[in-house]
Amino acid sequence: MGQQWVQFLAGGLTVGAIYALVALGFSIIFNASRVINFAQGEFVMIGGMSAVSLVATGLPMPVAIAGAVVIAGAVGLLLEKFAVERARKADVVTLIIITIGASILLRGVAQLVWDKRIHALPPLSGDRPIEVFGATIVPQSLWVLGVTIAIVGALSWFFGRTRLGKAMLATSHNRLAAQLVGIDVRKVLFASFGLAAALGAVAGVLIAPITFTSYDVGVMLGLKGFAAAILGGLGSFPGAIVGGLVLGLLESLGAGYVSSAYKDVIAFVIILVVLFFRPGGILGALKSERV
Amino acid sequence: MGFIKNVRAGALVAGIIFAGAFACSGTATAQEPIRIGAFLSVTGPAAFLGDPEQKTLEMYVERINASGGVAGHKLQLIVYDDSGDADKARTFAKRLIEQDKVDVIVGGSTTGATMAVIPLAEQAQIPFVSLAGAVVIVEPVKKWVFKTPHTDRMACEKIFEDMRTRKLTKLALISGAGGFDKSMHGECLKVAGGYGVEIVADETYGAGDTDMTAQLTKIKATPGVQALLNAGFGQGPAIVTKNYKQLGLTVPLYQSHGVASKEFIKLAGDAAEGVRLPAAALLVAEILPDGDPQKPVVVAYKHDYEARYKSDVSTFGGHAYDGLMLVVDAIKRAGSADKAKVRDAIENSRGYVGTGGVVNMSATDHMGLDLSAFRMLEVRNGNWALVK
Secondary structure (H helix, E strand, O other): OHHHHHHHHHHHHHHHHHHHHHHHHHHHHHHHHOOOOOOHHHHHHHHHHHHHHHHHOOOOHHHHHHHHHHHHHHHHHHHHHHHHHHHOOOOHHHHHHHHHHHHHHHHHHHHHHOOOOOEOOOOOOOOOOEEEOOEEEOHHHHHHHHHHHHHHHHHHHHHHHOHHHHHHHHHHHOHHHHHHOOOOHHHHHHHHHHHHHHHHHHHHHHHHHHHOEOOOHHHHHHHHHHHHHHHHOOOOHHHHHHHHHHHHHHHHHHHHHHOHHHHHHHHHHHHHHHHHHOOOOOOOOOOOOOO | OHHHHHHHHHHHHHHHHHHHHHHHHOOOOOOOOEEEEEEEOOOOOOHHHHHHHHHHHHHHHHHHHHOOOEOOEOEEEEEEEOOOOHHHHHHHHHHHHHOOOOOEEEEOOOHHHHHHHHHHHHHHOOOEEEOOOOHHHOOOOOOOEEEOOOOHHHHHHHHHHHHHHOOOOEEEEEEOOOHHHHHHHHHHHHHHHHHOOEEEEEEEOOOOOOOOHHHHHHHHHOOOOOEEEEEOOOOHHHHHHHHHHHOOOOOOEEEOHHHOOHHHHHHHHHHHOOOEEEEEHHHHHHHOOOOOOOHHHHHHHHHHHHHHHOOOOOHHHHHHHHHHHHHHHHHHHHOOOOHHHHHHHHHOOOOEEOOOOEEOOEOOEOOOOOHHHEEEEEEEOOEEEEOO
16 A cells, blocks of 8 residues: 555656646746636647657657747747737737637647547657656656756746846736836737747647647646646746646545546545635735736 | 429429439439438547448449449439537438438447437338447337447457456456446446456546556555456547556456557557457458458458558448448348338348458347457557457
8 A cells, every 4th residue: 555655646746747837838828918828738739749740750859849849839929910919909808718719720720730540759768667666657757847847947037037038027017017118018928929839839749658649639738737727826837837736646646545536526626625715826926806 | 382382493403403413423224223321420529430431331332333233223322421410410310211212221420320310210110220339229129220330248248258268357447438438338347247257446537637547556456456447449548558557567458449440559559568459350351360251351341441542441431331231232132122121131131241240130139240240359569469
């Protein structure tokens, strides 16, 4: 029995890191625009599927990954340019609905561009399981965890040290004031979509060897990532990580100790409880203002 | 009234033009063609069923007509796409019966679509051969309804039979949340007792789940587990197989016929080695022994389909082949397309060899397949091998 809970933890961390990566994308766009981008899951899908087809053309893995990130980033920029920016005068709810429409469109296009089959990517460093304290974990999970942490580091540098990052942060705090001090708010929104899409693509590439990828993989991942972002506190990067890991662990422990049939129920009930008592999420600022 | 008259006249003209076009396409016969109606899920979520089914029907109706038709008549195929929607299936079936006046219906890609149409076929007294899987279609027996695919209950029985020869009795089940998964899970629980199989663990996973190590860890810790059965469909079983290897589980792993395709081996990779699953003969056409009665049929169908459509053959298209050929065979024996005579002839099909197995229909069995329709396969060196 001793090693059983270690395995539940290992499984939970693996899934949690995936959710965390998706949640980060939600937070970036939310910070820049207060919009919840429901097409975030589709960015993950585009990343995974692009990498699969690039690898299939014979490109080496690193090139394929870079290519997939560029493709997804471009899709994110196009989405902002042709859908979100045109409706910039509309209120936030309208923009959110636009992203839902975009996600359906992207799924449909993916069916045509690629196919409806399920694909796998080769793992980055083999698939021989590693044993840790009696639990086993595949090397790819460590990649997911490691890259997630690295990305958080890079993001905090970007937002704390660079001009564009600071501009994005300023926009998130007060759009009007940011505009008054000369920040091009439109450019900030544009960049945030590109960044979130590229990040989603990284997630898509990293998780494809574990979860496989197909045109509709973004639906469930998007939903879980969104839940993780809410749980940790929407807009907070450490919150996205914490939210993702907590959600993954809850699911895994719930499936292990309670019942696998109620796995999703347990996770979502906890989210409801957290939102009820701490509406800002675990690490979110406790704001009196309701969004 | 004038408007309705115009519509009627229009329809008549359109009908004449259509009939003319049709007559020109083949060598003109004085006799009426035999109309075969089909409603299939050619698009939508069940497109992987309906697409090969439609292609198969079109190809073989063409071939049969080219070689002179059936009992002196040409065949006319009328296909509608229900896109996996049971309501649409009902509407189209109504149209097939009332407007197109078809002689027989071959169709129904999904169980839902089939069940919606059964009352219509029974009422109109028209032979209906379904291409969907569930047992409920032919159980209880309905006078005018038949089906060609094997059922999930048979898959369970085939697996339990294999377990018996390997002297395994304690089974852990892990199944997904989809309709296919749930149905097979239920059927397996129902027939397990008859084979002396005891279910010692019963776990589930969600539709989009990405990691099943928690469920499998629980199974691993359950005392006495001798075999693992995954009733599932899509990417879930491939993830289960990978997690099974990751956790170092060693009990034999059985998968369902739902993942009986090369894609499963590709996705699960090395982890798939040693996995067993029941599958139709069509999947292993080339490696069937020469004496196998199904070998000529499945090899010919596979060759025809792949040569024409340049894509891999699937068992679903095979169901449509069986449905069409059963009907054609019955019409030949009945000597006409008279609905009651064709129905009786289908019910009297004995020893008909199709892609799904050897069919022996009777008044109490409107599917006519036994467990020999399934082959037990094992993954060896990244390919299928027959388990003797």
